[in-house]
Ligand SMILES: Nc1ncnc2c1ncn2[C@@H]1O[C@H](COP(=O)(O)OP(=O)(O)OP(=O)(O)O)[C@@H](O)[C@H]1O
């Protein structure tokens with residue numbers, strides 16, 4: 001069974017700002033379902049590469065986006081975490097037909113959260129601005145470029161994925177620029193978003209501030 005008007009918490013921000021970590025924690029604490037929408041764009045980018053295509057080819061990217069459904073095995077691949085997949089994702093993400101196909105996927109998730117959860121937490125780049133403009137609470141999680149690159153480097157190495165610090169920094173700069181300068185659904189905080197700079201905050205501090213904000217907007221407190 002699904003609640004009549006499921007609650008939506010929108011969490012946006014640039015790469016490696018900590019929005020995924022925060023979103024999963026918020027979802028667990030409030031008993032909500034979580035959707036990391038970056039995974040969808042990574043899956044589309046990787047599908048195009050695997051088919052021998054160019055992620056900047058609009059027709060190939062749109063085809064891959066339309067073929068993505070929640071049970072597609074590519075959504076669970078470790079290869080999604082590589083920089084190659086991230087760069088391909090940010091190229092397909094600039095294609096309007098890709099965004100339209102993934103918009104349907106994301107809205108279906110918010111309307112029918114898996115497991116009959118009473119709400120959902122979506123994290124990405126355009127959740128508060130485009131996907132869920134009426135979300136109950138919106139957060140924009142950010143951090144300095146250097147802090148984010150350091151976090152991503154640590155993460156890649158801990159997953160056994162080889163990474164060179166200067167490459168990680170450059171890839172992140174390129175992706176930030178592509179994401180914030182594209183014509184459709186660019187990365188930016190919604191006007192009504194709570195902006196949370198995590199550069200000097202650990203994950204517990206970020207969580208506590210987010211819980212306070214969500215409480216002030218919805219009256220909800222964590223159940224776990
Ligand atoms: N406040 C924090 N302090 C230190 N490290 C953090 C913090 N929040 C998250 N991290 C770590 O930083 C890395 C990136 O975090 P996370 O995956 O949550 O970022 P993200 O914004 O979702 O990235 P992406 O959009 O690229 O998926 C992870 O290894 C995570 O454990």
Ligand SMILES: Nc1ccn([C@@H]2O[C@H](COP(=O)(O)O)[C@@H](O)[C@H]2O)c(=O)n1
Pocket residue numbers: 015016037038039041042086089090091093123124125126127175179
């Ligand atoms: N709502 C979203 C989410 C992601 N993207 C694009 O996908 C790339 C990968 O996202 P990660 O969150 O996994 O880093 C990202 O650089 C964006 O180009 C998006 O456009 N909208």
